[in-house]
Amino acid sequence: MQTETAFAPRPAMAPTGDMSMLLVDDDRPFLQRLSRALEQRGFAVTTAEGVSEGIAALKASAPAYAVVDMRLGDGNGLDVVQALRSAREDARAVVLTGYGNIATAVTAVKLGAIDYLAKPADADEVIAALMREPDERPEPPENPMSADRVRWEHIQRIYELCDRNVSETARRLSMHRRTLQRILAKRAPR
Template identity: 65%
Template sequence: MPDAAPMPVLPDPSLLIVDDDRAFGERLARAMQKRGFVTTCAESVAAASEAVKAHPPAFAVVDLRLEDGDGLQVVRSLRSIRPEARAIVLTGYGNIASAVIAVKAGAVDYLSKPADVDEIEAALLQSGEKAVPPEKPMSVDQVKWEHIQRVFELSDQNLSETARRLNMHRRTLQRMLSKRAPRDVRV
């Protein structure tokens, strides 16, 4: 078995993860802890703002759309208190306009969900202007699987509601959900 890549030694490994999808936030926190980060999770703009005021982190991963507002508020707040902090914005609703707004607000990168842990770590630690593209990006099947699972979770695992939101036949969705995830599904 090959040796694992050495974890970077971070002078300040504090990482704030802001996402209203609790399961996703917890999985990401566990994955980032294994990579040497000390994580704090928040599920709202209000909770994240309190965390930033109490202990401004060196790094942040912030969902763009939260239940109580815009994740960019958290990025702006963090950058005003700790200008050298590196924040990235994650979203399931990616488009060029919101990416530009996120970077103008102080984010160092903008990633679409589902994002790979390697991509997130690379974006946080990248010292240059632009993050390096992943060597092994997610396949179309993996992205499709993650998206369906996310909508299914957001629909409280209601099959009919998920099928309606995805604009697909209920039985087709049921067959897709009964299959195993593609091999490389991440986070």
């Protein structure tokens, strides 16, 4: 009996010739701006503003590429990435988010995303991530995370590992529960 691994095999190269792309984001101005920029670079873009709309679009025609926002109005963008990998194994997806943390980045990659970018990402960054070879290392960031951001990322990671249980996370971090709630309610530091 064969056992399946948690990691799906990554395609060695980007799908050749097929420039179809699904773009899923609930921020309409950003969605329209990125869609236009990607179309100008030769992609045939289909847009969706939520998880259900995105899954319906990929069931109609599974694209070669996808750019999916992590947090959408009707759910988690990782559901779209997982559905895409089920519909088309050679598809390449990038997850975008304004609420980046290490735990969700790892989950995104496990579910089939090839990269995880913080918003606001421009079309060139998205295309570079989609076309990068699996063994190719990305360039180091121009502006690495601050110490405050690293602390926030660590808290978010523990929070995710505790299944978003505030009391358990606070206990494990030796932090007062209300202090943790205030930290979680704020946006990520730069």
